Amino acid sequence: MTTAQEVRPARPAAGPRTATPRRPGPGARGARTVGSRLVAVASATWRPALVLLALFAVWWFVAWRELVPAYLVPSPGAVWETMVADWPMLLEHTWVTTMETVVGFVLAAVIGVATAVLLVYSPTAEKSLYPLILFAQVIPKIAIAPILVVWFGFGATPKIVLAVLIAFFPVVVSAVAGLRSIDPELLEMSATMGASRWKTFRKIRFPGSLPQLMSGLKVAVTLAVVGAVVGEFVGADRGLGYVLLLASGNLDAPLLFADLILMSLIGVVLFLLVELMERLLIPWHASRRGNLVLASS
Numbered sequence: 001m002t003t004a005q006e007v008r009p010a011r012p013a014a015g016p017r018t019a020t021p022r023r024p025g026p027g028a029r030g031a032r033t034v035g036s037r038l039v040a041v042a043s044a045t046w047r048p049a050l051v052l053l054a055l056f057a058v059w060w061f062v063a064w065r066e067l068v069p070a071y072l073v074p075s076p077g078a079v080w081e082t083m084v085a086d087w088p089m090l091l092e093h094t095w096v097t098t099m100e101t102v103v104g105f106v107l108a109a110v111i112g113v114a115t116a117v118l119l120v121y122s123p124t125a126e127k128s129l130y131p132l133i134l135f136a137q138v139i140p141k142i143a144i145a146p147i148l149v150v151w152f153g154f155g156a157t158p159k160i161v162l163a164v165l166i167a168f169f170p171v172v173v174s175a176v177a178g179l180r181s182i183d184p185e186l187l188e189m190s191a192t193m194g195a196s197r198w199k200t201f202r203k204i205r206f207p208g209s210l211p212q213l214m215s216g217l218k219v220a221v222t223l224a225v226v227g228a229v230v231g232e233f234v235g236a237d238r239g240l241g242y243v244l245l246l247a248s249g250n251l252d253a254p255l256l257f258a259d260l261i262l263m264s265l266i267g268v269v270l271f272l273l274v275e276l277m278e279r280l281l282i283p284w285h286a287s288r289r290g291n292l293v294l295a296s297s
Helices: 026-064 076-085 087-121 123-138 141-152 157-180 184-192 197-234 240-249 253-281
Strands: none
Touching: 026 076, 076 087, 076 253, 087 123, 087 157, 087 197, 087 240, 087 253, 123 157, 141 157, 141 197, 157 197, 184 197, 197 240, 197 253, 240 253
């Protein structure tokens, strides 16, 4: 009689140990993030940089071949020399125009959003105020500038008021459109759950209106520069608009071009700041996913 023996499973043959993949440390992740951001920035900016380079080449060629008189189109070198020589003066006037633009834009944004909220929540206010806002918008602002100078003098106040008047309308229109674009079912559900009007506005209406509101703010910030400069045309002794009048009256083309470049830089920098604020406030929106400023791949 045979006895059953207990059969034990054989141990598997020892093979080479496989190394467990290690996750990259914080430094590697940070380096990868910085590298990917630099690549994204480069991919987003090389096209505008190429267009600017082409425009600069055309400008240089026209000035070099003297296709246009120098008092109309100066050479890039002459403009650069003027900016370097008159930099303290230009910096002072640039600061004045920037201050007027920023203050006017902030006031236009605050007043515009408050007006939009009033128009959305009050049908009576909408029927009473909206036609007046539209009527005020179609009035040429250059015609209002002398009246503002008479009312407020030659200081910064009329320039700021004019910047507010020009930047106000796009803020109101975009804010009203954004506040009304909220899904009505979402608002009904919020009311059913007992949320107050203020809480519904703070949690649903205002965050949902931010994409359209930010678009209006980006338009408004560039128009605020125009308003400040137009105000300086009428009556001022400081600011880039004042320098532009002096350069035009003296036929100083290099100073005129330098002044125009600084005006453009103010608008571009302020636009990029609003764009950055948009990226911080609404990173969840579809327009912000994988996109940089003015970039489309």
